[in-house]
Amino acid sequence: MSETKMIYGLYDDDGTLTTAAKKFVANGLKIKDVYSPFPIHGIEKVIGIKWTQISIAAFIYCIIGCTLATVGMRYFMVVDWPMNIGGKPNFSYIQNLPSFVPITFEFSVLCAAHGMVITYFIRNWTLPFVKARNPHPSTTDDHFCMEINPVQNKASEDEIKAMLKDSGAVEIFEK
Amino acid sequence: MDQFEFTTSHKKFTFGLMGVGLLALMYAVYCIMGTEGAEHHVASARLWSNLLICGFFFIGIAVAALFFLALQHAAEAGWATMFKRVFEATSSYLYVGSAIMVVVMYSGGHDLYHWMHADAVEHDALLKHKEPYLTPWFFWVRTFIYLGVWCFFMHLFRKLSLQEDEIGGTEIHFRNQKYAAIFLVFFGYSSSTASWDWIMSIDAHWFSTLFGWYVFSGIWISSLVFMTLLIIWLKGKGYLPKVNENHIHDMGKWIFGVSCLWTYLWFSQFMLIWYANIPEEIVYFKARFDDYKILYFGMIIVNFVFPFFGLMDKSNKRNMGWVSTIGVIIFITHWLDVYMMVTPGVMKDHWHFGGIEIGIFLGFLGLFLYIALNTLSKSPLVVKNHPFLDECIHLEQN
Numbered sequence: 001m002s003e004t005k006m007i008y009g010l011y012d013d014d015g016t017l018t019t020a021a022k023k024f025v026a027n028g029l030k031i032k033d034v035y036s037p038f039p040i041h042g043i044e045k046v047i048g049i050k051w052t053q054i055s056i057a058a059f060i061y062c063i064i065g066c067t068l069a070t071v072g073m074r075y076f077m078v079v080d081w082p083m084n085i086g087g088k089p090n091f092s093y094i095q096n097l098p099s100f101v102p103i104t105f106e107f108s109v110l111c112a113a114h115g116m117v118i119t120y121f122i123r124n125w126t127l128p129f130v131k132a133r134n135p136h137p138s139t140t141d142d143h144f145c146m147e148i149n150p151v152q153n154k155a156s157e158d159e160i161k162a163m164l165k166d167s168g169a170v171e172i173f174e175k
Numbered sequence: 176m177d178q179f180e181f182t183t184s185h186k187k188f189t190f191g192l193m194g195v196g197l198l199a200l201m202y203a204v205y206c207i208m209g210t211e212g213a214e215h216h217v218a219s220a221r222l223w224s225n226l227l228i229c230g231f232f233f234i235g236i237a238v239a240a241l242f243f244l245a246l247q248h249a250a251e252a253g254w255a256t257m258f259k260r261v262f263e264a265t266s267s268y269l270y271v272g273s274a275i276m277v278v279v280m281y282s283g284g285h286d287l288y289h290w291m292h293a294d295a296v297e298h299d300a301l302l303k304h305k306e307p308y309l310t311p312w313f314f315w316v317r318t319f320i321y322l323g324v325w326c327f328f329m330h331l332f333r334k335l336s337l338q339e340d341e342i343g344g345t346e347i348h349f350r351n352q353k354y355a356a357i358f359l360v361f362f363g364y365s366s367s368t369a370s371w372d373w374i375m376s377i378d379a380h381w382f383s384t385l386f387g388w389y390v391f392s393g394i395w396i397s398s399l400v401f402m403t404l405l406i407i408w409l410k411g412k413g414y415l416p417k418v419n420e421n422h423i424h425d426m427g428k429w430i431f432g433v434s435c436l437w438t439y440l441w442f443s444q445f446m447l448i449w450y451a452n453i454p455e456e457i458v459y460f461k462a463r464f465d466d467y468k469i470l471y472f473g474m475i476i477v478n479f480v481f482p483f484f485g486l487m488d489k490s491n492k493r494n495m496g497w498v499s500t501i502g503v504i505i506f507i508t509h510w511l512d513v514y515m516m517v518t519p520g521v522m523k524d525h526w527h528f529g530g531i532e533i534g535i536f537l538g539f540l541g542l543f544l545y546i547a548l549n550t551l552s553k554s555p556l557v558v559k560n561h562p563f564l565d566e567c568i569h570l571e572q573n
Contacts, residue, residue: 041571088450088452098442098446098450
């Protein structure tokens with residue numbers, strides 16, 4: 001967690017939060033993040049969060065999986081111990097390519113899926129035994145929380161708190 | 176602009192395409208008249224196989240559009256409500272398409288289907304064994320049932336859709352859902368059996384249990400591409416102002432997904448036959464590999480690689496110019512896929528690819544476009560009282 005103190009506004013409704021966020025952004029306030037128990041539709045556009053690049057990571061993991069499967073199977077089935085399966089002896093990888101396609105496909109998917117999950121965990125630092133970083137425990141239950149960095153904004157802390165209060169936040173705290 | 180105008184220049188264009196088709200048809204007939212013996216047989220087989228290819232390709236697009244419409248009804252999906260009329264217009268070719276299919280298969284059956292020759296069946300143990308199913312009268316009964324039921328549901332959905340514009344409410348919506356469920360069950364069976372009857376029976380000695388799905392995924396992707404291109408074209412003309420890149424994104428996802436389904440099914444069918452290596456099954460691929468190598472493999476690679484890598488990225492699916500480029504390419508290669516289903520069985524190694532093939536394809540395309548655009552101009556372009564219209568207008572993608 002960063003050293004700066006953050007100001008948090010806790011809301012009991014995602015609609016109230018979205019309306020408030022739109023108003024804040026229109027008034028030039030920069031919202032750092034929003035914590036929510038479920039995805040709030042369109043909130044990332046309102047507060048200006050960049051689109052995730054996990055799909056590019058997934059593509060790279062997929063290519064790694066595809067390569068590993070090809071190299072591995074060629075070694076196991078052609079170089080190290082050529083096997084005769086269903087009357088098709090494996091003396092050449094390229095001539096038996098169709099029989100290797102399903103496993104290459106499955107292994108690519110496996111690598112992409114696991115790679116994505118692990119990347120996601122590391123990026124968000126939500127690994128097992130790691131202390132949760134969400135500002136308020138009820139953001140995993142029935143509340144929605146807005147995070148504002150007072151240093152990045154021209155408005156003073158008191159002004160920000162007043163704005164949060166006006167917009168219908170049920171609780172305002174610092175951390 | 177909520178009323179599509181079928182202008183004279185559009186009509187001229189579609190009539191021009193039909194004219195090209197007619198010229199190709201006349202040339203093909205001239206080739207048949209001017210030849211004797213074996214050459215005469217080849218020329219006549221070439222004409223009928225081309226008519227079957229295009230007849231099936233375009234009726235497939237129409238019935239898959241009806242299937243896709245029914246899918247939205249049955250699932251109560253709201254994302255496509257605004258361009259539901261495009262789906263209806265695409266399926267409206269069914270009446271004319273059915274008539275063409277009946278005429279082509281009736282007049283060309285002798286050239287197309289080996290099993291329609293009674294004397295050939297007499298001396299063929301395999302065909303004799305299949306006779307209870309592959310016999311002309313039963314073939315025609317099945318064909319008329321498929322075409323009749325498809326046309327009936329096309330008429331029904333269109334009628335209900337126009338009624339909904341008038342009276343609104345949710346009653347028609349739920350009726351649509353019920354009828355769509357019935358149609359989907361019928362379509363599930365009939366799409367498979369129709370492809371066995373009309374296409375797979377060309378290679379009467381060969382069969383594949385996956386063939387129905389393979390053909391179904393092919394007509395589905397062709398239909399999706401056609402409808403996407405039509406939507407983008409209408410959008411470019413200034414119609415459908417509220418359709419934006421979010422809707423095209425969804426259509427792009429369908430094209431991407433169904434292209435993968437098509438490749439998956441093609442490969443599943445191929446790999447099992449390749450692995451088992453049984454002579455009676457392998458003949459199908461041997462005919463295609465030996466005589467049509469470049470066309471066949473080229474078609475498969477384009478059909479997989481272009482949509483897979485071209486439409487994988489989010490921003491590509493939202494780029495209408497890019498989606499239509501990929502769409503036009505795979506529309507042609509999926510026609511080539513149908514060409515590859517029919518021609519090797521009918522023409523063996525005496526195939527030609529030239530003016531007749533391209534001309535007849537363009538002719539059918541002109542006819543199809545004429546009917547689709549004509550239907551489109553008969554009703555408001557956007558449905559008025561559909562319960563999910565508002566949901567579709569506010570569709571957003573992440």
